[in-house]
Amino acid sequence: xxxxxxxxxxxxxxxxxxxxxxxxxxxxxxxxxxxxxxxxxxxxxxxxxxxxxxxxxxxxxxxxxxxxxxxxxxxxxxxxxxxxxxxxxxxxxxxxxxxxxxxxxxxxxxxxxxxxxxxxxxxxxxxxxxxxxxxxxxxxxxxxxxxxxxxxxxxxxxxxxxxxxxxxxxxxxxxxxxxxxxxxxxxxxxxxxxxxxxxxxxxxxxxxxxxxxxxxxxxxxxxxxxxxxxxxxxxxxxxxxxxxxxxxxxxxxxxxxxxxxxxxxxxxxxxxxxxxxxxxxxxxxxxxxxxxxxxxxxxxxxxxxxxxxxxxxxxxxxxxxxxxxxxxxxxxxxxxxxxxxxxxxxxxxxxxxxxxxxxxxxxxxxxxxxxxxxxxxxxxxxxxxxxxxxxxxxxxxxxxxxxxxxxxxxxxxxxxxxxxxxxxxxxxxxxxxxxxxxxxxxxxxxxxxxxxxxxxxxxxxxxxxxxxx
Amino acid sequence: xxxxxxxxxxxxxxxxxxxxxxxxxxxxxxxxxxxxxxxxxxxxxxxxxxxxxxxxxxxxxxxxxxxxxxxxxxxxxxxxxxxxxxxxxxxxxxxxxxxxxxxxxxxxxxxxxxxxxxxxxxxxxxxxxxxxxxxxxxxxxxxxxxxxxxxxxxxxxxxxxxxxxxxxxxxxxxxxxxxxxxxxxxxxxxxxxxxxxxxxxxxxxxxxxxxxxxxxxxxxxxxxxxxxxxxxxxxxxxxxxxxxxxxxxxxxxxxxxxxxxxxxxxxxxxxxxxxxxxxxxxxxxxxxxxxxxxxxxxxxxxxxxxxxxxxxxxxxxxxxxxxxxxxxxxxxxxxxxxxxxxxxxxxxxxxxxxxxxxxxxxxxxxxxxxxxxxxxxxxxxxxxxxxxxxxxxxxxxxxxxxxxxxxxxxxxxxxxxxxxxxxxxxxxxxxxxxxxxxxxxxxxxxxxxxxxxxxxxxxxxxxxxxxxx
Numbered sequence: 001x002x003x004x005x006x007x008x009x010x011x012x013x014x015x016x017x018x019x020x021x022x023x024x025x026x027x028x029x030x031x032x033x034x035x036x037x038x039x040x041x042x043x044x045x046x047x048x049x050x051x052x053x054x055x056x057x058x059x060x061x062x063x064x065x066x067x068x069x070x071x072x073x074x075x076x077x078x079x080x081x082x083x084x085x086x087x088x089x090x091x092x093x094x095x096x097x098x099x100x101x102x103x104x105x106x107x108x109x110x111x112x113x114x115x116x117x118x119x120x121x122x123x124x125x126x127x128x129x130x131x132x133x134x135x136x137x138x139x140x141x142x143x144x145x146x147x148x149x150x151x152x153x154x155x156x157x158x159x160x161x162x163x164x165x166x167x168x169x170x171x172x173x174x175x176x177x178x179x180x181x182x183x184x185x186x187x188x189x190x191x192x193x194x195x196x197x198x199x200x201x202x203x204x205x206x207x208x209x210x211x212x213x214x215x216x217x218x219x220x221x222x223x224x225x226x227x228x229x230x231x232x233x234x235x236x237x238x239x240x241x242x243x244x245x246x247x248x249x250x251x252x253x254x255x256x257x258x259x260x261x262x263x264x265x266x267x268x269x270x271x272x273x274x275x276x277x278x279x280x281x282x283x284x285x286x287x288x289x290x291x292x293x294x295x296x297x298x299x300x301x302x303x304x305x306x307x308x309x310x311x312x313x314x315x316x317x318x319x320x321x322x323x324x325x326x327x328x329x330x331x332x333x334x335x336x337x338x339x340x341x342x343x344x345x346x347x348x349x350x351x352x353x354x355x356x357x358x359x360x361x362x363x364x365x366x367x368x369x370x371x372x373x374x375x376x377x378x379x380x381x382x383x384x385x386x387x388x389x390x391x392x393x394x395x396x397x398x399x400x401x402x403x404x405x406x407x408x409x410x411x412x413x414x415x416x417x418x419x420x421x422x423x424x425x426x427x428x429x430x431x432x433x434x435x436x437x438x439x440x441x442x443x444x445x446x447x448x449x450x451x452x453x454x455x456x457x458x459x460x461x462x463x464x465x466x467x468x469x
Numbered sequence: 470x471x472x473x474x475x476x477x478x479x480x481x482x483x484x485x486x487x488x489x490x491x492x493x494x495x496x497x498x499x500x501x502x503x504x505x506x507x508x509x510x511x512x513x514x515x516x517x518x519x520x521x522x523x524x525x526x527x528x529x530x531x532x533x534x535x536x537x538x539x540x541x542x543x544x545x546x547x548x549x550x551x552x553x554x555x556x557x558x559x560x561x562x563x564x565x566x567x568x569x570x571x572x573x574x575x576x577x578x579x580x581x582x583x584x585x586x587x588x589x590x591x592x593x594x595x596x597x598x599x600x601x602x603x604x605x606x607x608x609x610x611x612x613x614x615x616x617x618x619x620x621x622x623x624x625x626x627x628x629x630x631x632x633x634x635x636x637x638x639x640x641x642x643x644x645x646x647x648x649x650x651x652x653x654x655x656x657x658x659x660x661x662x663x664x665x666x667x668x669x670x671x672x673x674x675x676x677x678x679x680x681x682x683x684x685x686x687x688x689x690x691x692x693x694x695x696x697x698x699x700x701x702x703x704x705x706x707x708x709x710x711x712x713x714x715x716x717x718x719x720x721x722x723x724x725x726x727x728x729x730x731x732x733x734x735x736x737x738x739x740x741x742x743x744x745x746x747x748x749x750x751x752x753x754x755x756x757x758x759x760x761x762x763x764x765x766x767x768x769x770x771x772x773x774x775x776x777x778x779x780x781x782x783x784x785x786x787x788x789x790x791x792x793x794x795x796x797x798x799x800x801x802x803x804x805x806x807x808x809x810x811x812x813x814x815x816x817x818x819x820x821x822x823x824x825x826x827x828x829x830x831x832x833x834x835x836x837x838x839x840x841x842x843x844x845x846x847x848x849x850x851x852x853x854x855x856x857x858x859x860x861x862x863x864x865x866x867x868x869x870x871x872x873x874x875x876x877x878x879x880x881x882x883x884x885x886x887x888x889x890x891x892x893x894x895x896x897x898x899x900x901x902x903x904x905x906x907x908x909x910x911x912x913x914x915x916x917x918x919x920x921x922x923x924x925x926x927x928x929x930x931x932x933x934x935x936x937x938x
Contacts, residue, residue: 096805103615105608117607129817130599138586139574141788146572176645176811183810192661208809319610319816336565340677341652342645346815347788348598 001367004045007038009291011046015055015066016289016398026056026064054375067378074385077393077406079223080200080438082232085240086218087435089211095204095432098417102426108458111426114318115401115448119372121365125317128360129352136351145344148174152354156324165299171331173338176345178283178311178323180338183209185279185307185325186244188333190215194243197236199228201404201433201442203253203281206246210435217435218242222252224395224404227259230266237274244277250294251284254404254433254444256397261295268300277330280308286315286366288399289374304329312353315366320349372450373401379451380459387463401448411441411469419465425458470836473514476507478760480515484524484535485758485867495525495533523844536847543854546862546875548692549669549907551701554709555687556904558680564673564901567886571895577927580895583787584870584917588841590834594786594825601820610816615808617643618819624826625793634768640800642807645814647752647780647792649807652678654748654776654794655713657802659684663712666705668697670873670902670911672722672750675715679904686904687711691721693864693873696728699735706743713746719763720753723873723902723913725866730764737769746799749777755784755835757868758843773798781822784835789818842870848920849928856932870917880910880938888934894927
């Protein structure tokens with residue numbers, strides 16, 4: 001990273017943490033240069049970069065100011081109340097009817113589950129793919145099926161090592177995206193009828209998987225910033241025979257909440273005490289906006305109790321369908337279950353990713369991606385403040401590409417979804433994120449696409465629809 | 470196909486059907502040229518080709534003769550006896566212990582499930598891959614996940630059409646190899662505890678999948694040439710609440726049996742009458758040795774009752790992990806189940822196969838592959854006749870790359886497996902093909918690898934081990 005990029009990140013950190021508030025003047029070039037002992041040209045370059053990212057704006061003859069994201073910033077939602085202790089899950093039909101409606105490419109994709117493919121280094125990946133299929137040994141197309149591409153496993157283990165998690169390579173099972181890994185993990189530690197603790201709200205696929213495997217959900221409320229309510233979890237664990245937990249400890253979908261390290265450690269202690277395995281869904285791990293990657297709960301796992309699932313689908317290569325799980329004590333069982341169902345993810349895709357991780361400039365790509373997402377988040381937050389009713393509440397996640405909106409209580413988000421779709425705008429209505437079909441007045445909006453005039457118009461239109469309720 | 474290739478195939482057909490018996494003289498060039506109205510050079514070229522394929526041999530000054538595969542050809546095994554009506558399946562551990570032992574690349578791979586990767590057009594596939602990832606639209610990496618690559622679906626539907634099966638493209642679900650398709654199909658039409666009719670002997674993964682899904686097996690005996698015993702099936706269907714059948718109607722694994730068209734039609738009528746769905750595992754469909762592709766049961770399906778599963782893994786691109794199912798009336802349910810578990814096979818792999826099917830010369834490759842496999846089958850049969858006890862029985866399948874051996878009753882094939890492995894030779898012992906762990910004196914041997922002096926030595930060594938029992 002260049003000096004000016006580093007300096008820009010420092011200023012961005014001050015803005016993020018609120019030290020530099022919206023509307024506030026950023027230190028002048030002369031002042032910054034003297035105070036932080038960097039050259040004026042470095043400061044200039046850094047400020048241009050921050051302007052580019054939408055964090056500061058230049059005012060003629062006055063210098064730079066922190067961008068006012070909102071005249072009247074929207075408040076954060078409150079934590080969902082804890083509810084009925086266990087729930088049969090029956091939400092799949094509803095989810096599919098929503099997903100089906102996202103297929104039209106002309107729709108404004110606020111309901112999408114992926115960032116814009118324009119944000120991914122697809123041409124560079126294509127080069128890695130061409131190179132690696134050309135160089136692949138004929139034997140590898142067969143042997144790499146059972147164990148996975150050895151170089152890919154090594155590259156993934158290296159990234160764990162760098163982020164402070166020591167992992168024997170044998171723990172790694174390469175899967176068809178994280179969703180297969182999550183499915184396999186759950187099957188390894190549960191049988192039909194068992195109880196599984198999940199988040200409320202939860203990623204809708206979690207609910208579908210529970211439904212498919214005939215598991216019952218124990219919903220644990222999630223605070224929009226700090227993640228699951230540990231007290232509720234502790235009492236549920238004490239009173240119910242919960243067989244597994246499935247949580248996203250960082251950048252939770254849909255809320256974007258991230259647990260603090262201390263809280264993650266406390267969660268691990270609690271689970272270890274009850275000997276309940278954790279399926280840690282960490283697919284947004286690389287999309288943090290700060291300077292430090294969030295540590296997973298897996299980093300505290302000294303007992304093989306955490307199955308940590310990751311993926312390249314949200315941060316590098318959607319459609320390649322390569323994910324993995326660091327399976328702890330369950331790794332062998334997971335691997336066997338995979339051999340009985342899909343055998344292996346595509347061998348060429350594994351080889352392409354291994355080559356890219358080694359030679360493609362992954363970290364450079366990730367920095368660019370994070371900055372783009374952070375700027376787009378700012379745009380959507382500002383736009384929401386302009387167009388949505390002031391009683392609307394919204395999350396301010398420190399990463400990812402989703403905002404969770406809580407509209408006034410009169411808003412029926414399933415109806416809003418249908419009305420918006422008729423106008424060419426998709427969104428993910430609240431009830432698909434809940435086994436109990438709560439969050440009727442909530443919706444998840446995707447800011448993973450470059451912000452355009454069309455996005456702004458779509459927000460204005462959504463605002464009018466919301467006001468009509 | 471060139472004239473001489475066509476003529477060679479005609480002679481090969483005569484040899485295959487027994488019109489030209491082993492040791493018999495092939496028509497002289499002059500005679501053939503006159504009788505069949507082809508030029509002498511065409512006949513020469515055809516005979517060179519047949520010699521190359523190991524079907525005929527030249528004798529100095531005497532002309533060409535049908536190769537004697539065996540001095541004393543081994544007999545065909547008999548059909549397994551029908552057994553206990555339903556069985557809980559518990560064979561997975563045994564299968565894994567066998568599969569684990571196949572990993573050593575220096576082992577003679579008679580136990581392998583794949584043909585030699587040297588028989589596949591991997592460099593041409595690599596070109597298709599490089600081309601298609603370069604040309605792929607960024608949007609496709611996301612949209613192709615749900616519906617599958619549209620061109621691949623079209624190419625597969627075209628191949629169905631050419632082989633006489635009219636198929637709406639909506640019926641096709643692209644999967645992570647056929648194994649995922651088979652898993653999904655079974656989950657769509659069964660619940661834990663249900664009865665499923667399978668073959669005896671059956672592909673071991675069938676048994677593992679039943680075990681995983683807690684389904685009970687109803688074993689239907691398979692005749693080594695004609696496939697399942699329809700009478701047994703009819704009486705089982707009449708007396709038991711069978712929820713699905715999982716059969717390989719052509720080139721059954723491990724026996725290589727193929728049902729006649731009339732028998733396939735009768736099977737379909739029987740299933741339709743009982744309204745029991747058929748999961749038709751047809752992954753060896755392209756590896757027939759004759760001139761006509763075998764028709765699947767699916768070709769008689771006028772009621773959407775057959776889920777026909779295919780794959781490119783055994784005939785074109787192992788490791789790419791692309792298969793499909795023509796799902797009949799269950800297609801939508803299968804597609805949804807897939808979206809909940811793996812979402813999609815790798816999008817680049819789908820695009821590469823679509824490009825190859827359209828431009829790569831698939832039919833030319835398949836002809837070459839079939840000829841190689843047929844020659845290798847002849848070599849293994851001849852070698853077995855030389856080295857195995859004369860009371861050994863063996864199948865003579867009209868395609869695929871497996872032979873099924875029935876050794877003298879004193880042979881314990883699990884022990885044989887361990888003894889052979891210690892000598893660097895793998896094989897697939899009989900009991901892994903049975904829910905009831907029968908076939909103790911049987912084994913499946915793979916002839917999918919080019920026949921070498923090492924193969925011959927391995928057969929001799931196996932022969933000595935067998936004799937030692």
